[in-house]
Amino acid sequence: MTKYPNQTIKLLHERASCRSFLDKKIPADVMRYILEAGIRAATGGNLQPYSIIKIVKQATKKRIAKLAGQGFIADAPVNLIFCIDWHRLERWAKLETAPFTAKSAFRHFWISFQDTMITAQNICTAADAMGLGSVYIGTVMEFFPTLKRMLKLPKGVMPVVLLCLGYPKTKLVPRKKLSVDVMVHKEKYQDLTDKKLIDAFNKKYTGMKIEVTPERLKTIERVCQDVAGEKFAKKCLDKIKKQGYISWAQRYFGLHYVANEMPKKNERFLKVIEQFGFNWFKKFQPVKNK
Numbered sequence: 408m409t410k411y412p413n414q415t416i417k418l419l420h421e422r423a424s425c426r427s428f429l430d431k432k433i434p435a436d437v438m439r440y441i442l443e444a445g446i447r448a449a450t451g452g453n454l455q456p457y458s459i460i461k462i463v464k465q466a467t468k469k470r471i472a473k474l475a476g477q478g479f480i481a482d483a484p485v486n487l488i489f490c491i492d493w494h495r496l497e498r499w500a501k502l503e504t505a506p507f508t509a510k511s512a513f514r515h516f517w518i519s520f521q522d523t524m525i526t527a528q529n530i531c532t533a534a535d536a537m538g539l540g541s542v543y544i545g546t547v548m549e550f551f552p553t554l555k556r557m558l559k560l561p562k563g564v565m566p567v568v569l570l571c572l573g574y575p576k577t578k579l580v581p582r583k584k585l586s587v588d589v590m591v592h593k594e595k596y597q598d599l600t601d602k603k604l605i606d607a608f609n610k611k612y613t614g615m616k617i618e619v620t621p622e623r624l625k626t627i628e629r630v631c632q633d634v635a636g637e638k639f640a641k642k643c644l645d646k647i648k649k650q651g652y653i654s655w656a657q658r659y660f661g662l663h664y665v666a667n668e669m670p671k672k673n674e675r676f677l678k679v680i681e682q683f684g685f686n687w688f689k690k691f692q693p694v695k696n697k
């Protein structure tokens with residue numbers, strides 16, 4: 408059994424995402440401790456440019472679960488939607504007669520994105536400490552405009568991620584990670600040799616081979632052709648046939664986060680960001696030049 412210096416370190420070392428929840432409500436006092444831990448997180452300039460939408464209504468959770476294509480979302484007693492929120496600060500600036508351009512500045516967007524995730528992660532850790540489990544749902548980004556309408560988000564409030572919270576049905580098993588030696592570089596970036604790099608990933612995904620099926624082969628071939636041409640597609644297929652399985656890199660970028668589809672979404676996401684009231688990709692025009 409691993410010995411830990413304290414409970415916090417044990418908690419962090421043994422954490423894992425939870426996708427199976429007991430049908431058990433989270434008591435109000437437990438929820439309060441967790442949320443209080445969240446809003447105490449570090450935030451650029453102590454501005455707190457985020458909001459958290461707490462959803463407990465079954466109908467709403469069900470709708471989100473359906474939109475996300477992940478049924479367990481509805482089983483979690485609480486869904487938290489973490490949003491960047493410049494609306495509250497804009498109103499504050501207005502009431503205080505202060506100049507405000509935060510929604511037009513990428514810098515503010517970038518920092519507020521970090522603030523939002525840091526708060527979310529504080530909440531995850533606090534939830535773990537209270538015996539709960541959680542899982543982030545990033546796929547909400549595929550239906551941001553629907554969420555905007557459902558949650559009545561004003562301009563300047565944009566969802567980032569959803570977090571399912573609840574009591575775990577079964578004991579959580581931590582997943583393998585790349586080691587600290589791989590992830591942490593001493594003083595400067597130190598690239599691994601090809602052998603060390605492949606060994607590190609093989610260790611992470613050891614015993615987890617993905618079966619070759621005709622459909623998977625066809626998809627990977629098509630994706631490879633689109634991204635890097637016929638020659639590369641043949642090379643990839645030959646490699647799969649020779650090794651007798653689909654590797655995790657091939658699965659991630661050939662089947663799951665499909666390499667030829669991902670960049671096609673950029674334009675749509677930029678439009679969505681603009682719909683939410685952010686326009687930092689447009690040139691800022693001072694009033695006197697307009």
Ligand SMILES: Cc1cc2nc3c(=O)[nH]c(=O)nc-3n(C[C@H](O)[C@H](O)[C@H](O)COP(=O)(O)O)c2cc1C
Nearest residue numbers: 422423424426477542543544545546547568581582
């Ligand atoms: C930003 C983000 C988005 C995620 N989105 C999803 C998701 O949509 N569905 C899901 O089941 N898990 C999601 N996860 C959880 C990851 O799959 C999980 O963290 C990863 O597989 C590592 O497992 P672990 O958290 O148990 O260590 C997400 C995690 C993060 C940080």
